[in-house]
Structure formats: structure tokens, C-alpha cells
Amino acid sequence: MALQALCGARIFTGExxxxxxxxxxxxxxxxxxLPTADVPAGYSRHDLPGGTLAPGFIDAQMNxxxxxxxxxxxxxxxxxxxxxxxxxxxxxGLLPTFITDRGDRRxxxxxxVRDAVAAGAPGILGIHLEGPFLAPARKGAHDPGLIRPxxxxxxxxxxxxxxxxxxxxxxxxxxxxPQIRRLAEGGVxxxxxxxxxxxxxxxxxxxxxxRGVTHLFNAMSQLGHRAPGLVGAALDHGGLWAxxxxxxxxxxxxxxxxxxxxKQGPARLFLVSDAMPPAGxxxxxxxxxxxxxxxxxxxxxxxxxxxxxxDLTMDxxxxxxxxxxxQPLAExxxxxxxxxxxxxxxxxxxxRLAPGFMADMVxxxxxxxxxxxxxxxxxxxxGHPPPSAPAP
Numbered sequence: 001m002a003l004q005a006l007c008g009a010r011i012f013t014g015e016x017x018x019x020x021x022x023x024x025x026x027x028x029x030x031x032x033x034l035p036t037a038d039v040p041a042g043y044s045r046h047d048l049p050g051g052t053l054a055p056g057f058i059d060a061q062m063n064x065x066x067x068x069x070x071x072x073x074x075x076x077x078x079x080x081x082x083x084x085x086x087x088x089x090x091x092x093g094l095l096p097t098f099i100t101d102r103g104d105r106r107x108x109x110x111x112x113v114r115d116a117v118a119a120g121a122p123g124i125l126g127i128h129l130e131g132p133f134l135a136p137a138r139k140g141a142h143d144p145g146l147i148r149p150x151x152x153x154x155x156x157x158x159x160x161x162x163x164x165x166x167x168x169x170x171x172x173x174x175x176x177x178p179q180i181r182r183l184a185e186g187g188v189x190x191x192x193x194x195x196x197x198x199x200x201x202x203x204x205x206x207x208x209x210x211r212g213v214t215h216l217f218n219a220m221s222q223l224g225h226r227a228p229g230l231v232g233a234a235l236d237h238g239g240l241w242a243x244x245x246x247x248x249x250x251x252x253x254x255x256x257x258x259x260x261x262x263k264q265g266p267a268r269l270f271l272v273s274d275a276m277p278p279a280g281x282x283x284x285x286x287x288x289x290x291x292x293x294x295x296x297x298x299x300x301x302x303x304x305x306x307x308x309x310x311d312l313t314m315d316x317x318x319x320x321x322x323x324x325x326x327q328p329l330a331e332x333x334x335x336x337x338x339x340x341x342x343x344x345x346x347x348x349x350x351x352r353l354a355p356g357f358m359a360d361m362v363x364x365x366x367x368x369x370x371x372x373x374x375x376x377x378x379x380x381x382x383g384h385p386p387p388s389a390p391a392p
Contacts, residue, residue, distance in 0.1 A: 004377065005043040007036050009053040009363060012330065014338050014352030023053060025359045028376035032355050048363060055337040055351050056092025056360035056373055057314035060167060060344060061128055061214065061243055061272040063097045067281040070096045071288065074108040076115035083123040085280035086273070087380040089313035090362035090370035093125045093341075093350055095167055100131030100142040101289065110161050117163070122375040125346065126165025129158075130214065134194035135171035140219040141308035142194065143289040150175040159186040165344060169214040171195035172230070177208035184209025189344065194219045195230050202233035206240050212343060213242040215274055216259060217251045218307070238264045241343040243272035246320040247312045249299050250274070253324040260325060270339035271317040276300055276309035319368040
């Protein structure tokens with residue numbers, strides 16, 4: 001591919017904003033970010049129509065999009081369709097999320113992601129298995145008939161997926177610390193969620209190797225003054241990262257603002273979509289484990305009112321973080337790119353626009369809607385370089 005120089009937009013490198021600069025791209029990688037006047041000879045210049053050029057978004061939890069549900073379409077084509085739908089909203093890396101289901105279907109889901117990665121489907125970084133090792137008391141929209149404790153044979157299976165990245169959501173009370181330790185030592189990223197665990201049990205799971213907490217506040221033991229619960233452990237334990245569904249429905253903005261101020265580092269809070277098929281689609285209903293989920297006023301619910309994912313996209317989550325969580329734009333962008341990259345251990349090549357990093361980028365309008373995205377230097381589905389500004 002010809003050398004490219006992306007000019008004309010304000011650039012956010014992951015650390016700072018730069019005006020009057022260009023991103024130099026050679027194939028799939030960023031070569032440099034330097035003043036536009038210093039672009040070397042040999043680069044094909046693409047003048048972008050203003051806006052902000054930032055590292056592409058990384059979503060660690062998305063169940064579907066564009067009318068496709070991963071649990072129901074367990075194929076490489078289904079995975080690619082979900083990724084393409086979210087790429088239009090700036091997501092350049094994602095973990096298709098498979099929720100509690102039968103074991104044979106879970107194996108098909110793993111194979112689908114493995115096939116998609118082998119075929120070079122843009123943006124597929126691995127898989128997120130949410131369940132079935134959860135707490136029935138905090139089941140949320142998961143089928144209680146399929147929830148169960150983890151067996152040692154499950155650990156063997158999870159360590160043999162053939163995938164670089166496996167994120168596994170478990171309840172602390174459904175697995176043992178030795179199982180967590182074995183999974184973590186084998187490379188699985190263990191996240192705590194759908195759990196009624198005490199603060200002490202959650203902290204013990206973190207000490208055993210659990211690295212994150214799935215959709216903070218939702219489907220978990222809450223923060224009490226004498227029983228801090230999983231929420232308290234997530235905020236107090238410096239090693240636990242946590243995803244936030246910032247859509248105004250799953251968690252009150254005030255609770256999210258408090259959590260952002262309270263989080264003990266070095267781990268951080270980051271944005272996830274928890275998206276379902278209506279995200280990036282006009283569909284207002286779909287079937288989940290044989291149950292109908294309906295969208296109304298931006299909420300996705302089962303018949304009994306239980307929230308069942310969201311129709312959120314990552315560009316909307318970034319906008320929500322700025323407008324309702326009082327986050328500076330730079331921090332909101334990091335919550336959608338750098339921090340999830342760090343959580344998933346991709347931060348050596350994703351989450352920044354810097355020499356040697358993947359040329360995964362999103363161009364945002366002034367209202368923070370995604371105008372275009374590029375994965376490995378090309379627009380997904382087109383094979384073309386970035387669009388240029390219209391000629392004057």
C-alpha cells in the first residue's frame with residue numbers, strides 16, 4: 001500500500017491534542033505524527049474534512065450489532081457483520097461477547113471467532129465469554145437454567161481455545177481462587193460479574209488473578225457502608241479494571257461520576273457498549289435464549305422489564321462521558337481506546353497514534369459522531385485509504 005499522510009484534522013495521540021499535524025501511515029502501522037509542513041516526499045496526502053482524528057475505539061463487551069446477535073449467529077460471517085456495524089461508529093477492535101448458553105453453542109462461538117481471526121476479519125481481537133459460571137441471584141438477562149459453577153474440566157477447555165485473547169466473566173462464588181489462578185496464569189483475562197460476592201470474596205478473587213469487573217454496578221453486590229460488595233472491591237482494589245455502560249439507562253450518571261472519582265489505580269474504568277442487535281440497526285426487537293427483547297426509548301428489556309444489553313455505540317458512549325460524566329474529551333477518548341487496550345494487554349500496539357502502533361483510527365465530527373474509521377490503515381469493507389476533504 002502507498003504511504004499515506006492524513007492531514008486536516010485535529011489529532012489526539014492518546015496523550016495530547018495536536019493541531020497542524022499529520023499522521024503518517026505505512027500499510028497497517030503508524031510511522032510518525034509530525035507537523036504537516038514536515039511530511040516527507042513519497043507520502044500520498046489525504047486532507048480530512050476537519051474534526052478529530054483519534055485512536056480507534058476498543059470494545060471489550062458487545063453481544064451484537066447491525067441486526068446480528070452473536071449467540072444466534074455463531075459463524076465467522078456473523079462475527080464480521082457485528083464488527084462492521086460497529087466500525088461505522090468508530091470501534092476498530094472488539095471482543096464479540098457470547099453470553100450464557102449451551103456448551104456446544106459456546107464451542108461453536110469460539111470456533112467462529114477463531115475462523116474470523118484466521119480469515120483476517122477486521123477488528124476481531126478475541127472473544128468475551130460472559131457466563132455460564134455466574135450467580136443465579138445476579139443473573140440479569142442470562143438464562144438461569146444454564147448457569148452453573150465451574151468445573152476443573154471447564155478450565156482445561158478455556159485454556160485450549162487457540163485464541164490470543166479470551167476474556168471470561170465469572171461470579172466469584174461460582175469459581176475457586178485456584179481455578180482463577182490457573183486461568184490467569186494460562187493467559188485468560190478473568191473478570192468478575194453477575195456476582196453477589198462479598199467484598200472479601202471479590203478481593204480474594206482479584207488477589208488470585210482476576211483482572212477486571214464486568215459492567216460496574218450492574219448485576220452485582222452493591223456498595224454498602226458495612227458490606228462494600230463487588231462494587232466496593234472494584235473501586236478499592238487497584239488491580240481491578242472495570243467497564244462502564246454509559247448510556248443513561250444502566251447506571252445513573254451521578255453513580256458513574258462518583259465511581260470515576262473514587263477508583264483506586266493503577267487500574268482504571270473504561271467504556272463498553274454491551275451492545276445488542278439493535279445497535280447500528282433499525283431493529284426494535286430480537287430473540288435472546290428464546291425470549292423476546294424489545295427496544296423502547298433507548299432501553300432494551302425482557303418482558304419483565306429486566307435490562308438486556310443496550311443499543312449503545314462507542315461514539316455515543318464517548319459523547320455521554322463528556323456531556324454527563326464531566327470528563328474532558330481527552331479522558332473520554334482514553335476511556336474508549338487506551339484504557340481498554342491496557343486492560344486487554346494490547347497497549348503495546350493499540351490505543352495510541354504513535355510510531356509502530358496499528359493504524360486503527362476514528363475521525364469524529366464536532367458533535368463526537370464517528371464520521372469514518374480505519375483498521376490497519378484502511379476503511380473496513382472498502383480496502384480504500386481515508387476519504388479526503390472536498391476540493392475547494
